[in-house]
Amino acid sequence: MLDLKVCPTCGERAELPVVEQDRLVCARCGHRAGFRRLPLLALTGPSGAGKSTVGPELARRLSDEVVVLEQDVLWTGALRDDVDGHPAFRSTWLRMAAMIHQSGRPVVLCGTVVPPEFESLPERVFFSRIHYLALVADSDVLARRLRRRPAWRGWDEPRIAEMLAFAEWLRREGPSMSPPVELFDTTAVSLSDSVEYAEKWVRRVLRAETTRSSAN
Structure with missing residues (x-):
């Protein structure tokens, strides 16, 4: 099953x-x-920090090792719940990732999420660990990037302000969360440098998980 x-x-x-x-x-x-109880890798961070551009490059570079997925494709219908933390949406993604893991390849899930939104869910038991890397950027850079987005994405000024507040909170609180959120600042780096860092993070996490499994 x-x-x-x-x-x-x-x-x-x-x-x-x-x-x-x-x-x-x-x-x-x-x-x-x-x-198969594999690790889940969450590439997170505020909108505008680079997840949507880094993710496709990761998929290309790591196509034989992991499955890279975009979280927002399920942000629809009944899963677009108004409950704090969006538990129906998060639970569905954990179930999907766990099913994919049964084929033997870990999932890298690209989308805004923080540890409390996954770690408290019943489906968390399907994974050995969940690792978090957040792409972040300075507020003025994030705001500029979001204002450039197409109108259909709905980035008006109140929504941008809300995202900037989240970004500052994530910078401040992320590293002390359980598990901790690793941060990488994309403010002044190229896309290739961001992809390189994310690729090294994926490989580092998977090596550590392999070593831990062998020791057990």
């Missing part, structure tokens, strides 16, 4: 999945199912 919330034996759907020793345990029938 690719959907890790559904027991492959009795078909029960778990609202609160249970993982013991890297096996999914069905609360109804007790079946213990092995699965």
